[in-house]
């Protein structure tokens with residue numbers, strides 16, 4: 001199996017790398033707290049035996065903006081938005097939508113892997129009702 005190169009290996013899982021993948025990388029604590037990324041200690045209770053989990057398969061859009069300059073493999077125009085994962089943690093993420101799409105807070109989003117022109121694999125969130 002070909003090893004795909006990720007744009008940012010600390011941020012997300014490819015299919016098969018974790019239960020529920022693809023999705024964002026997160027840590028879950030026994031106290032119920034879930035955070036983004038692999039962290040050494042729980043920000044709520046300080047415990048250090050956090051479980052690495054795949055989160056953010058689905059998310060809800062918060063504020064978003066259309067960006068008109070290309071950066072790091074993203075062809076302008078593209079969208080960037082604050083997303084809230086179904087597990088709770090929030091982050092900024094690229095939003096995969098056609099230019100001029102009316103994005104609105106509260107829209108349901110789903111995690112999508114995107115193959116870049118340079119062969120690396122990145123991710124974005126796409127409106128859940130849109131067809132791939």
Ligand SMILES: [Zn+2]
Nearest residue numbers: 029031042045
């Ligand atoms: Zn905790």
